[in-house]
Amino acid sequence: MGSAPSGLKREVHEELSCSICLELFTRPKVLPCQHTFCQDCLCNLAGRGGTFQCPNCRQQVRLPFQGVAGLPDHLMAANMCEKLQKQEKHLEETREQPQSGNRCSFHPSEEVKLYCKQCNVPVCSECCEEGHDGHPTTGLRKAAQERRSTVQPLINEGRNIMENYLSFLKGLVEKEKALVEKKQQTGNSIIQTYNQMVQKLTERKDHLLSESQQSHREDLDRMQTERDRVLADVNELSAACDRAEQKLQQGWVELLSQQTALTEVVGKYRGKAAPTPVQTQPAVFQPTDSPVPVLGHVRVQFLPSSPIPATIQVAPTPIPAAPAPITAASAPIPAAPTPITAVALAPIPAGHRLIPEAPAFSNGAAGGTGHYHGNQTHQPQKVTFGGGGSGTGQFWYPVGVTVSDEGEIFVADKWNQRIQVFTLQGTFVRQFPTVVSGGQKMDLYDVAMDREGNLWVVGCDGSLVSSTTKSDEFAVQYNKQGRVLKKTDLQKSEWIRGVAGDTRRNHILITQTMGEWHYQRHRGKVMVYRSDGTLMKTVGRQQGMKEPWYITVDRKGNILVSDNMNHCVYVYKEDGQFLFQFGGEGSGEGQLYKPHGICTDRAGNIIVADTGNRRVEMFDKNRKFLKHITTDMEKPEAVAMFIREVGGYSFLYADIFMTREEFEEMFDLTLYEKVRKKYHAEGAFPHLYDKVKPEVDVFAIGRQCAEDFDK
Template identity: 70%
Template sequence: MGSAPSSLKREVHEELSCSICLELFTRPKVLPCQHTFCQDCLRDHAEVKIPLQCPNCRQQVRLPPQGVAGLPDNHIVANMIEKLQKQEKHLEEIREQPQSGNRCSFHPSEEVKLYCKQCNVPVCTECCEEGHDGHPTTGLKKAAQERSSTVQALINEGRNIVENYLSFLRSLREEEKTLNEKKQQTDSIIIQAYNQMVLKLRKRKDHLLSKSGENHTKNLHRIQTDRDRVLEDLNELSAACDRAEQELQQGWGEFLSQQTALIEVVGKYSGKAAPTPVQTQPAVFEPTDTPVPVLGHVRVQSLPSAPIPAATAPIPAKPASSNVAAGGRGHQHGNQRQGEHQPQKVTFGERGSGTGQFWDPVGVTVSDEGEMFVADRGNQRIQVFTLQGTFVRHFPTIVSGKEKMYPWDVAMDGEGNLWPWVVGGTKSADFAVQYNKHGRVLRTFDLQQTVWDRGVAVDTRNNHILITQTTGDLKNKHGEFLVFRPDGTLVRTVGQQQGVKHPRYITVDGEGNILVADIWTHFVFVYSKDGQFLFQFGGKGSGEGQLKQPNGICTDRAGNIIVADCGNSRVEMFDKTGKFLKHISTDMRSPRAVAMVRDGQLVVTDHGKDSVSIFQNF
């Protein structure tokens, strides 16, 4: 048992050490995956690994605006390290104190030789005379021998409990290792399934291109055959005319002798129908309007609980949240009405910077041509897709020259050009920029100040640009929306009098009314086309008709209002008076922006999953 203390110290140090620097944590920061690292170690790692991934499990981490310093502190680990360091310092001080032998602490000149049985303390002769007169005593050595067995039994019991706790910690490490390996295996299988499906799609693409090429070749052959036939007739007729014209110039006698041949050739062609245009049949690709291929499903495998050592005292655990089991907030499925129709949905996208990948898709709009424009904020670009989720093109959100801005929202203009307006910000200013559909900057105007993120909408009746704005600090926010002409001239400012705090997204309905979603007050504010306040609805909560951090907002042809209820992880529908109608979706993580399509489809971006969903028949 002599090595037990050093073994315990080593294992405790291992549990409280950073896996990057292998030293005790300093300013420990905890990631969303619950792994903890030193703040400086994470900062160095973040500079090398972009985007940041957990060094242990490789899960991507979305850093707050303050960077690594803004991550939550692991106060439990910090307190444990502080206690450990104080204990080690105390033990070191004890070891460094000079040994006083068996000298009495009250009478330093006397040696302790006796043990007072009544008071259970070692004493010297003078102590017996002064404070322990008449108390039963025994020799110090004999008393130590009598009590050593009891003390040793307690030590042994304590060591056994310590070993059980250490065994439990080792089992947790093994369980974490197993989980990491299982995740890597699952991810590998998902990627393999994806690659196989991509291979099948590539073969199908090659087959369709081959069929298109064969059709094109047949049409070209038909054109060439008709060209050769007409050229042959043209040569014969042209030669006869040229010959007759030449003979006519040479003399009447020669002409009259050859007149019969010319009559024959011209008569041959005057009775024939003129050549008609070639009837070709070009191939046309018609994409199937079906959901994208489904790779498979990720299910949670039930594992047997690891047994707790019998001698270990129970360790309190936090109660399991139903949110985790359901893959979202616990109230979501309870809010879905029994028997309520579930819409068809196509979902595409994932976190990344490649084609068709997103990093915080915060805005979306759809042109009359059926092209979907997505504001990909983290990647500083606009991506364009078909309504089947097929990537078309993308362009960077450039303000001027090479300066890029982070886009916050996007809306189509009202001049019939189908060109998007984008609001966004750089480090120094906010801008409204109009691009053509291929990303060339058409016009720009400065929004004068840098504020919280904004939303944009276009009033197509008068082509006014409506942009939300929030000023002030966290404790004293002021919200409003600004109405501009396309040249940047400010028409009016609306919303200061109704208690609007942080308006994020904005839209205009079919009657010209203006709707603004306020993520701070959890209300939707409705104004007339002239900016007069009409009513508000919502309010913080998770019940029917309540909202929590409402984000994207749009309306359908019937005037029904659709809201991305981000804080409740659902998409809601209200009628034009603000009366709750139904849940459109309750299985999204953080629905952010919404847009209606002319044929009745609904597009929703999911900030939490970095994806886009297209709903039909909702």
Template identity: 65%
Template sequence: MSRRTIMAAAPSSLGTQFREELTCSICLELFTRPKMLPCQHTFCQDCLQDLASRKVPLRCPNCRQQVRLQLQGVAGLPDNIMAANMCERLQNQATLSGETRKQPQSGNRCSFHPSEKLKLYCKPCQVPLCVDCVEEGHDGHPNISLAKATQQRRSTVQALISEGRNILESYFSFIRGLRETEKTLNEQKQQTDNAITEAYKALLAKVEQNHSENLEKIQTERDRVLSDVNELSAACDRAEQELQLGWVEILSQQTALTEVVGKYRGKAAPTPVQTQPAVFQPTDIPVPVLGHVTVQSLPSAPTPAVPAPIPAAPATRGRGHHHGNQRQRENHSQTVTFGGEGSETGQFDRPYGVTVSDEGEIFVADTRNQRIQVFTLQGTFVRQFPTVVAGGQRMDPSDVAMDGEGNLWVVGEAESADFAVQYNKQGRVLRKFDLQESEWYRGVAVDTRRNHILIIQTTGHWVNLHGEVLVFRPFGTLVRTVGQQQGMKHPQYITVDGEGNILVSDLRNNCVHVYNENRQFLFQFGGEGSGEGQLKHPRGICTDRAGNIIVADYGNRRVEMFDKTGKFLKHITTDMKEPWAVAMAPQGQLLDVWLDISMNNVRLPALSIPEPDFHGYLSKLGYVHKVWRRRYCVLKDGCLYYYTDYNSKRAIGVAHFHGYRVEPMTTTGKSHAFSLTPPSPDIRTFYFSADNESEKLKWMEHLEDSLGRWIKVD
């Protein structure tokens, strides 16, 4: 290497060293508002604030020295002005095409030793390592550099990617064909509905005509008989009155009465009226007027060929295990539950927004973790990307929506301003524009017909809020505002139905506002209360293919369905913890983001979890150090909460075993052992040991029963 090359590389290396020194060891990003602890260690103010809210007393994450906070809290700690100035200079020098892209990412650091970089690759274990990992668990194992291992596998991985893309394209083509078939079926059904309706109207008109003719016959006969009744009755009444007056009057009436009675004595009695009522007989006999509904038998369609299994490259074993399953309830509804509170992969901290792509990928706005996480419809984690605005600056995403091109629009709040940002599905920024600053969370939707971006805007304080909908073009040009005249107070979420109508949930007014495709107000429905059709602090909103409206009724802890006119139809689900955002998947599955109730159970004492499926002591094999530790375990709805002992006030952790298999073990070197095996080899396997064989069988039986109440979503 020439001297000039070495000298040219020196500034970049020095910049990298500076960046490492100016990186917060909590968030692994450049310092933001750096604060210095008494021990001289420096961290971001927000990171310390979050740490202080969760751990009391506060201790330095590096040296564990206890920190006594003053009345002002973390904000009262001294600023590290030198670190702040250097961070600012580094950020000003960085660009999207330069050093910002080259800065070390958290993915290059060891998950077990965050301060160390992954530099080596263990060939027997097939995992990337840092120096500390080699000393702790891989001493004596042959290894090579991580760069060399990556280069060796690059061609194999690229070939697999190409093959996978080809397979995906065949699937996408099949899905597009299904969409066209679905459209044709809907049109044919509408034609059939119209034909049946016309035939029904003709048949009903004939029935009405027949009924009118029968009533006319009855009325004619009634009038004729009543005339005879009146004549005979009058004659009898007069004769009866004369009889009471004396003999003379009787003699004068006898002749008249004899004539009238004689007239009717020989007259035939009235005969029943002959009518012909119309009768509808729902039999298999063809009805010429109405016709039949027929379903043509189709030839058996060939089953699409299943792609051959793709040889999997050796993968690093993950530490998380989040995947979706559905619990089988009496009404056969199915619920996918995944996530949990936290910042690890697949966990959430304030999941405020959700949308679904045509390919069935779920995109969740993980607000406090400043990222978008992507899952399959079965709840399996796929990928994630940070909600970067520009220059490394991140924002807290409050909602996410899909546009007509399959890209994402995300709205949120950064430290400097509020933004609307368009990302592709892999997280690359396509465009962005600034929004008026607001202290309230806002929703976003896309009118794919006009390619307009609809964003909620709320201003004012809690006692005097004002809300409206801002309509933008993709490059940030404001087209118009909607909802100023309807007194919106705190609009939260927004959606656009298949006809272009806009629906907005209003948290403070406890209602939903509806506007037509021309942005003209149509009606509102809801109203505060807990009865059918009433709402209490509504949040998420979406529509299904039939135009029915689904609302996350946050205050009443339920999800409601209304028809397109706002008429209440049914409760989709009740007794939820905090229903927040809803979205409709391509095949009509309803997705609902809420705070996972299992994370609430983690905070409960061991003996306070309601109605556990089973509980008792188990020994659990550690994932990192491979040491058996005795824990008090509580099984509830497919989740296992483990505690130090039964008197513990809070669980050490929780494992979600939905989709796992319970299997006996004989090769662990531990008596009375069994395992919980995941549905995918990329997910961790758990090993447990009971005190005796009887306890082992009980645990396995209750685990199978608890997991058996859940079914996998296909």
């Protein structure tokens, strides 16, 4: 297997290389024949002309008005090239960096000697005293030996899957060649049939024109004969009249001699009938009633193809200490904040109104052309994992979720003060505590990923708080293994915050609400930071946002914010200009009640966790309601999306379950510390679940608390 990686890398390079410059694509453009080339290569090829031939298939290409720049972008190829270049750059930097031995990334002065079996990470002695206090540990050598037997099969399996995909890509190249040849043959057959039919039509045309000409000639001959006859009579009459008139002027003798001749001529024509009209028979063309001749029919012929390897359905070899996902079928749902639900959906074609059921996962490429019709029902595939508690893979209020390009799910586990990492199949991978500095931890509000693949987490001081003291609040950047990269202090507010990454500009956006909750005197806005933590600007102060909570940035850079108290979503342009808002309090189609999590897909459709209505909604990019994605959740909190290069989308929902008593305690700030102490002391959550609609109760309780404060 030693040469496998380099061989695979070479084959991937070949698939993503321009056939003109033989380098990785740079700003790849797609021709009408579906072949892809670099924009600069096409500019050099086209020159100043408006047409040129495709270098691969020789098909004539007519450029749009904008030239080569107006050709469609190949976004998938561009993204894959960018990822490949980043990987190569990272590998190069890793080779150049001096090796630090077994030093701890959190405590560089300490050497890593142990392995935390609960968090699945190497730790040093200081780590054991801080974030891993009380966790079971083992030696590094023993942990490595235990993991080696499971990691190597996973590597082999991954290589095999890659081989399958590369074989599939090779098959696509061969099929493309066969399709080009078949298309050429089909075109030649169409042209040949057309030419034959044109020849027959030409012969028929010439025959009909000949018949028309013959008929026309006969009519002209008939008219000429009659014309000659009448002209002879006219000449005779004219001559007789002219002679009589001339003799009339010469004398009486000449007049008397000419009278007899004139009388005879006039008498001859007096009793003769006048000329009758000439009967002609002009030719008239009568086209047949038959439609335009049909050359033939082009029928789709299905060619055999290699199936796409369904890696999503491959169960990975379990890693020791990784718990099996808890689902509704395998274990009862605890009463505390519990599961994360991953739903795999097919891509949604632009311009189609979706039916009440979500389409099932398909093997079509993202952005495919599938249609959803009529009364078809497709049930999305679901994977539920989690469980209430503080153990590995369990949650205590999962408030945020994001997905990396590699398909790892990062869950912000609020009161367990940690980030947990899972695969798309729900298998636990690792976790790390949300340490700020000096062992201080924070309670989490939300998590997002920036352009470099690092995590940004917003939260507050995790020490026990009182009802009169505001906690410190932070935005902390971690790498994917949990190492603190930078920290930004935020203004104290005691309001929940959301965070999002603008990957186009590498900016970080954080929501902020200021004001007293019980007096309803609060306003919200969005803070835009550079990646170094410098505040750039604020957005949304003029629109009257009351409680902006979750936030996302779409592929065009537009900013979307859910307002928990105004029951709507605000949409701004990348420069902060207000575009529109949608929603409004209610439970009907297009209405929202306490919206929380929000994200967008590749087509610009907007997915909103309609928390108060216990559902997840989808709107198009122009705010038109499309469908209910799911309506069977308790308290959908956060949503995120993972776009597969092959296979569609995965929407991820953080769902929360709480008892009535817990809601009452949470909304009474004086009991906040009591709740924290109770759960930390007992180490578990209550197992009784009050079968009520907790969202309705919590908002009623919240209003009652406000009235009590006013009194």
